Amino acid sequence: MKKRQKRRGKRAGQAGKRALHMQTDNLIFQLILNIGLLVLVANLLSKLKIIQNIIQQERRSFKSQVLLALVFGGIIVLSTYTGIDIGSYSLNTRVIGAMTSGILGGPIVGLYASFIGAVYVYFFSEPQMFAMASAFSTVLFGLLGGGFYPYFQRGKWKYRDLFLLACFAEFCDMIALLRLASPFADALNTVLEIAVPMIVLNSIGILIFISSFNNVFIQQDIESSRQLQQASELTQKCLPLLRHGISKGENMHELASVILSETDWMGVMITDRTAILEWQQEGEEFQPGDLTSIPRVGKNAMQTGSLSTMYNVPRSSSWYEWMKEYSMIAAPFVIKGKSVGCLIVWMKKRWVFRKSELELLQHLVTLGSFQIAMAELEHQEIMRQQAELKALQFQVNPHFLFNALNTISCVCREDAQRARELLVILANYFRYNLDGSAGMVPMGEEISHVKDYLELEKGRFEDKLIVTYDVPRKMDILIPTLILQPVVENAVKYGINREGKRIVNISVKEMEEEFIVRISDKGKGFPAEVADMLEKGDTVGRSIGLSNVYKRMKSTYGEDGRIKISSSGDGSCVELCFKKGR
Template sequence: MVELFILMIERLGLIVMLAFIATRLRFFRNMVSSYQLTTKQKYIAILFFSIFGIIGTYSGVTFHSEALELNRFVTSLSEEEAIANFRVIGIVLAGLFGGYKVGIGAGVIAGVHRMLLGGFTGIACGVATIVAGILAAAYAKRNPSASTQPKHIFFLGAIAETVQMGLILLVARPTDQAIALVQTIGVPMILANGFGCVLFLLIIKTVEKGEQHIRAVQTQKSLRIAQKTLTFLKEGLHSRSAQEVCSILFKELNVAGVAITDQRRILAHIGLASDHHKADLPIQTQITWEVIKRKEMVIANDKSIHCNKQDCPLGAAVIAPLLIRNEVMGTLKFYFHSEKEITELEKEMLAGLTSLLSSQLELAAAEKSYQLAKEAEINALQAQISPHFLFNTLNTVISLIRMDPNKARKLLHALSQFLRQNVSATTTTVLHSVEDELKHIQSYLSIEETRFEGRFHISYQIDSKCLETSIPPLTLQPIVENAIKHAFKNQDMHCQLEISIKEKEQDVVLSVTDNGIGFDSEEMNWLGQKVSPSKTGTGIGLYNINKRLQMKFGDDSGLQIHSKVGKGTSISFKIPKNIQEESLT
């Protein structure tokens, strides 16, 4: 019994080999991790585990029931011989991972093979093999987590082998030989097959955990690289951003060199052979042109990595395209001392990293397009503001030319100042000061006061500390214009207008208050939020201002409108006090 147990333990090395082979097979890894197998996976699993069972049979130790001798190898069995083997391990694992169909299928194939092999226990062992598949499948169904619990696997393998010993005693004849066989091989086989099932499972899980750990480390590294490179790739692909990204990649990755190119030249190169690839030289390797053309990652050896002007001893490289909207904007090159250093895991990680950097470049391009579109929209909104006022003023000038040329001349001068400021405001993309906005307002109001002498009373409540605060052009002036045109539409005298600019905590609050006709509740529902027809106008001026303020400073800076019919209106907004003059984008 001891000798047999030692022989069985020695042959567990075969189980180790089969387990390692199984971990290399994609279908087996998918099967182990799948909740439910497809029909194709089931057929492959039946084939795999039945072969496993047959190999377990042939690797067994023959036992001669009369001579009570053990032989190390088996090719065929006589009527007096039986075999101590590992067949049960493959069948138990089949039922455990594949369920009833796989367990029974593998059990039938391996069991029939055992019957055909002969020996006085052939039928008993063959039937026991099928029962082992059914038993394992039933246990897995009742305990879905059984495949992750080594103790359960040991007892399952041991019980399956115990059932086989019981069938040998019940079916095999002559009975005395069956009893002698079970007494000799029973305990060693029960223990060896139990340990074999556990060993197979542990090897699979260990390899799986190792791969998962490697992938987790690579994922963590990729995310760390993405976080570090994002700041620079936001600027787009150029020499400075490429140099910074290459520096980060070279420090983080186990590579000999890193280079980034655009479609025409090498933008940056750090590490191996960087002396050959200067960023200011308009050269590319021949293989790079193939990558740009095919839009696919290429593994290049030392014979294919050569420059147009000179040979460059670089060893080997992984060259991958940087894509923006499926168009190649450049390439990312990872250099190695030898092609042997480029493992499958390296290829997978570098491909994923290149895809990640491409996504960052695409986001940067999308952000730039958005900013350009927003700038164009702002300019269009600003350009819509000025025509409201121009035609009425020109008509007034025409009427004054004969009646009061002096006043007409002053009005034209004020108009020219106003138009100059207005044109400047609609063609610039930068903020200007509150003081400049006030000058614009004063030019406008001087024209209105000339046109409607004695009609308006204008008051200013200006905090001098706010005059240098930056503000988008044409924000306050159109609100004043709106009050003149609409608030005082049916009011000939006593039109009071107050312009207030004051500090409030971290903001500057700007407001225009009038004592005009006001707005009713229906108009207040859409005023400043959309363009909509009403009795007094479309509201496009206030809508444009509100939209521009929200686009620049956020929703909190939108227009705040308070109005009562017959009492007047107050329109205010706030901007950050310390904002610096910058682009509207």
């Protein structure tokens, strides 16, 4: 009898173990199903463009944060609703939704979402003895995930870190159950029963859940790379078209065509401050009633100096009939804090403006503004050089003109033929001197002009002016016009030797990469401070000739525009270096 009872007890114990084992397997299986449900939800959410855009945003608006909090709050509610009732407790996966809301959305989203979940847990979860503890731990999960948001955003985390963080969160959940639930004995038994499956499976579940959303960040990297490549290719094609600034013409037409062909935008408009310079539209032909009025979004962008968007074109606009199905973005070209025009693009209406499109337009306009500014600086530099050249051209020494005419008058009495020759030389001299059509001329023409000047001076000084030349026949280089005459004029004026003669030598020597022109005299030489004055850009004496030559050489050739002055008691020499290929 005792043996029979013993066998029955043994069989009952084994049956009880099998039942407990089957119950545990069933709980684990159902918990895995719940995790699978959340993973399915995560995959669906990660495919939604609006969710992708919000998660990718570094600075979210309040509206975006509330929307994201509602989504994750709904996930927490779903996790609680589908919990597995084991009698004393409802086994659930709410830690996954609550922590993920903070990790992916940040502290604010984590707080809002977990608070929504906590309210549901407190009022609707069973049994009520654990409601307070479960609501508290739900908020704790959201804050914990939000606290680690910067760490995960910097990309320094590993899956091991996330697993350990989830284990820690579930451990805190168990502590909350023990501290806030009563009676303590029931809470302890429940914790001993659920701790291991809750901690392990939920920690693994959050890894799978986050992996589903990782697809968003992978797509973000791909989109960033594509956008960077597109921006690089687009700017390479567009910037050369802005080298002369923005103005109505062929360049603006080609610029609009390039932008349309290289992007998904439906239309492009380029404006200056007051009018539309160019616009093009994909698809149907359209002709608005007013082609001169800039859309309001463009005016707003130029007024604020920043990117402006318009989801709906006002009915009062002449563009309304065509633009009512489109949304518009405008970015201003800004130079020195002032808008000089804008680039407006439009595309089919969507729920939100894609960040990539905003950044691409801003990138293009920013680089375009730099190009326009460079074009303006180049234009101002050309204008300055032309003004300097005009000043030099019109700086006709009245004494030289008076002396030349007086010399020709005297020669008329003695040698009419010579006088006619001098008149022709004087005419050629002034014709060249006053011709502003060319900034750079062949060196041979510049040397011929210098010879005309010296020939007129020889008519005045006769045998007291001695000029020698050492010039090659071929001088294949362009140099700034009127760059040599001021130096030669200075040599004639001050190059008087002890015998009262003016001896001037002009030599041109071709080197491998440059031509060197030396103009020397046999006078008393330059004062020591002249070179320093030239280096500082100061005017030398009463004449601006040498200072002008120095500035023009630096302006044209940069640091390669060398002008060297050597001087002694036996005379002086001015050496000018002209680089080839300029």
